[in-house]
Amino acid sequence: MPAEETVAPHPAPLKRDDIPGWFFGLDRAAFGHLLSTQSAAGTTGDILELGSYLGRSAVLLGDHLRPGERLTVCDLFDSEAGDADNAAEMAMSYRKTLTRSAFESNYLAFHSELPEIVQAPTSVLADGRIPAGSCRFVHVDASHLYEHVAGDIAVAKAALSEHGLVALDDYRSEHTPGVSAAVWEAVFTGGLRPVLLTPMKFYGTWGDTGATRQSLLEHDWRAAGYTVDEDTIAGQRVLRLNYQVKAPVRSTSRRLALDLLPPVATRATRRVLQTLRERRTI
Ligand SMILES: C[S@@+](CC[C@H](N)C(=O)[O-])C[C@H]1O[C@@H](n2cnc3c(N)ncnc32)[C@H](O)[C@@H]1O
Structure with a gap:
């Protein structure tokens, strides 16, 4: 009798770059640097991601987990959005490709265990299920609507430990003015301090910026093909990294x-x- 044929529902990615998504070299390097620096300094804590899509950034976050630390991801995946504007975003950008099982099979191609998965609008995280002060790093990359992002930033603030870091995606893209509004509002009225800016992401903390800033300044970004600039925003020094143009x-x-x-x-x-x-x- 011929062996029963099994069809894999999602072909496993061979390398991390094969996972579709919007997480590219410079931010990958920045995440790697910031997370490794935290680990080297003995900073422990969980990691939280709001908006994971097919797992491209979640896989890297999982690489940095140390014993006792937990990664939680929150995404709608294939569930309905809670409001019409969010449903329109989902239909335009993600619905054709995104399922929870595709995320899971991509993640399991690189890690032996899945993260904690919350399949729901990120607004559910406001119920305190992420213990206050438990996280060292939060990546906010879900809805682009102002009200949602403002809520996601509030979740990040509550979840982060004293000097924990938040990465906020799409803070300056032409098509995401709501994200820009929520991010700069958090800076000017919510105590968020910028540390690093890349073309795609804003990195900041509600704690002291000193140690992170120092570690970024000590790293040879130019040798890795990036440009480094410094700016001052309302009295706060911030680093900018970008790709060198050849x-x-x-x-x-x-x-x-x-x-x-x-x-x-x-x-x-x-x-x-x-x-x-x-x-x-x-
Ligand atoms: C830009 S993608 C995330 C990309 C991913 N971080 C990466 O780097 O590849 C945005 C994700 O947010 C999710 N999303 C959008 N609105 C959401 C909401 N209100 N709650 C939870 N997830 C949401 C979408 O399903 C999508 O997977």
């Missing part, structure tokens, strides 16, 4: 031709090249 490499023959031509001819040649480029003929 200058286009010119071919040797073209560089040589431009170097050898007299300046007038070079300018004329550049103009011709520019025109041809604009007409997309080269």
